Amino acid sequence: MSNLAASKSPLKVYLATPRGFCAGVDRAIQIVERAIELYGAPVYVRHEIVHNKHVVDRLKALGAVFVKELDQCPTDRPVVFSAHGVPKSVPAAAQNRKMFFLDATCPLVSKVHVEAERHHREGREIILIGHAGHPEVVGTMGQLPDGVVRLIETADEARVFTPVDPKNLAFVTQTTLSVDDTSEIVGILKSRFPDIAVPHKEDICYATTNRQDAVKNVSADCDLFLVIGSKASSNSQRLVEVALRGGARAAHLIDDASHIDWSWFEGVKTVGVSAGASAPENLISDLIRAIGDVYDAEVIESNGVQETVTFKLPRVLTEV
Structure with missing residues (x-):
């Protein structure tokens, strides 16, 4: 020594x-990098592509421009939607403006979107277990009309939640939650509402x-x-x-x-x-x-x- x-x-x-x-983050970053390579700079990105300053700063240096909202993007440059997912109103607005956009939503988040839409089509009241204001939660709730998805953040909220029809419920979850905390909330909901429809496969990624x-x-x-x-x-x-x-x-x-x-x-x-x-x-x-x-x-x-x-x-x- x-x-x-x-x-x-x-x-x-x-x-x-x-x-x-993870694979979803890696894919999202590659989408921005490849877009810059193919179409040149600048490529616009709505919100942080992922939540990491070092990643964002490196992509900025390559030619990515990060914006808060779509109306800050010109219509003649590509725009990328972040890995967290976006409300349906965002790609709809991009299409109305005839913009070229790339959706970097993690496929596991997209799976939750599809589940929520299926429950809505089948007439169920939908609970989303997640954190208010998180981009993924905003995106998931934004797949359906306002008021359709009910957000539950804590076990205490699960204990007092009052559905319209206890026999016609479903839940989905944010993909990045604490496994233990979510298990507690899910346990309370299943105990209170035995008929609640559950995800085919665990939503937490x-x-x-x-x-x-x-x-x-x-x-x-x-x-x-x-x-x-x-x-x-x-x-x-x-x-x-x-x-x-x-x-x-x-x-x-x-x-x-x-x-x-x-x-x-x-x-x-x-x-x-x-x-x-x-x-x-x-x-x-x-x-x-x-x-x-x-x-x-x-x-x-x-x-x-x-x-x-x-x-x-x-x-x-x-x-x-």
Whole structure:
């Protein structure tokens, strides 16, 4: 051991696997990159393509222009809709303006949209379990007329929810929720309304579930847990909550290594590390490197699920 390493305090770093980009995020980013490659800059993007400043800044440098609303886009340039999905009014407005648009909505979010529309066609009252104001929730509720979808955010709300017809209900969920919290809400709804129609397959996406399971598996051994991700990222915030529930003494959400508060490490012998589904892997590498500059770090990677899911790009971007 070198004198430098000997002078550093030992620290075990448990690296949760899987972590970082999911297939839906990867597809959305590729759509913007490919659009710029094919059509040149600028390519407009309605809202953040994914909730990560580093991803957005890199795409800006390539020629993406991020806007809040469609009316900020010219009609002669491509526009991309974010991975979170959009209300039906958005593509309808783009078609009215004769705009060329690309929909980067995650296919697993689109699945929830299809479910909600099916329930509506079959005459059911629809509950959406999710967080008010999140872009995915706005997009899902916007698939149907105002007032058709009822939002439930908490177990307490599920306990007092009053449907029009208790025998004609269905629920769908936001894809990036806490698995445990959602299970509690679903349990309450099923108990109160035994006839409620449930999703054919779990709405919470595989990547959210896998990342939460990976954090659960290592957090009990951690004095401190660090999650790389944006505060706007629902799935990243849930990982912090999962780490605390799993036994970590403290957990923090940080954008990148520059946001480390080294006072968090006082008395710490073990640190867990993960990243939300919209955080690129290089941010994890930078974090591990920063920790290694200060501590004699032993990095231990967990044996988590190996993800092989991929989603195809829109045909217009591949048939050129």
